[in-house]
Amino acid sequence: NQSKYPWAQNVVLAGVLKLVKGRWACLPLAFRFYLPQKAIKAQSENMKVPGKDPLFQTKLEQAVDILSQVSHHFAGAAITVVCDSWFGNDGLFTPLRKHLGDSVQLLSRLRSNTALYMMPHIRTFKKQGRPEKYGQRLGSCAELAARFISKASTHRVFLYGKYREVHAFSMAAMLKNIKSPVRVVWVFRKTQWVALFSTDMELSVEQIIEYYGARWKIESGFKEIKQDIGSSKTQTRNAHAVINHLNFSLMATSIVWIYGTRLENTPERRHYVKGRNTFAFSDLRHIIAKAALADDFNAVCNKNQKLSRKSFVDALLRMVA
Incomplete structure (x- = not known):
């Protein structure tokens, strides 16, 4: 009523x-x-x-x-x-950088179909046209996860109240949806995986996993x-x-x-x-x-x-x- x-x-x-x-x-x-x-x-x-x-x-x-x-x-x-991944995009990152400057960093999760790109090549000679913003396309997060699972190493991470051994692989890449270089970390479990990213390139693999777990x-x-x-x-x-x-x-x-x-x-x-x-x-x-x-x-x-x-x-x- x-x-x-x-x-x-x-x-x-x-x-x-x-x-x-x-x-x-x-x-x-x-x-x-x-x-x-x-x-x-x-x-x-x-x-x-x-x-x-x-x-x-x-x-x-x-x-x-x-x-x-x-x-x-x-x-x-x-x-x-x-x-989370819903907020972890350019709709949040670019306006924040506009208001707060380059000191603000973003740490979030990537979707499985998000494409990653290599870092752009630094020109050593003059060339006509704009300098490239992105390098070669590496593939989607799902495609790269299948490629990198054999290269994953073990990390000791403080996660959910205690230290755990986590299998992960990381690399630097360019992310188009926020127009920024990022450190990407794939975390592999028994049957599943998750891809995390941080715009702070100085964060370690352990820190990225722990902060996202928090x-x-x-x-x-x-x-x-x-x-x-x-x-x-x-x-x-x-x-x-x-x-x-x-x-x-x-x-x-x-x-x-x-x-x-x-x-x-x-x-x-x-x-x-x-x-x-x-x-x-x-x-x-x-x-x-x-x-x-x-x-x-x-x-x-x-x-x-x-x-x-x-x-x-x-x-x-x-x-x-």
């Missing part, structure tokens, strides 16, 4: 990947609530933010907008954007926001309420991970899961809840004490520092 209830939300999220007590975690930094163009054109009342019709942005435009704003808080730092934490981060924080149980019926609720949920998730970095000892996993030895997000949330119910918690967070303006924000920034 609630036809306007948005049962699903499409969210573009950016977070920082950080090692917390020996395991990778994704700390949400910013997000955009994706609104379909047809819903905006229909001028639905529950799509107005706040009270105004929003401007339509594609997911790639939203991602560029988010990363451009977040990057200002990391001035002087080299930024590597780790994303990208999965943004997927598990959505599960943490929905189940552990409780976002899936909310009943928000308009875009403005959804945005407000998600802002609080993302902030709560980041606070839990920041709290985990400040613990003296590594938390133990409360519930046994086969193949997983590291602690989970729910374990940190349980520790915080237990501390909040302790008798001495009021000494740390005194309800009767008059706090200075924005003291919570100042305290949070000190914790991050």
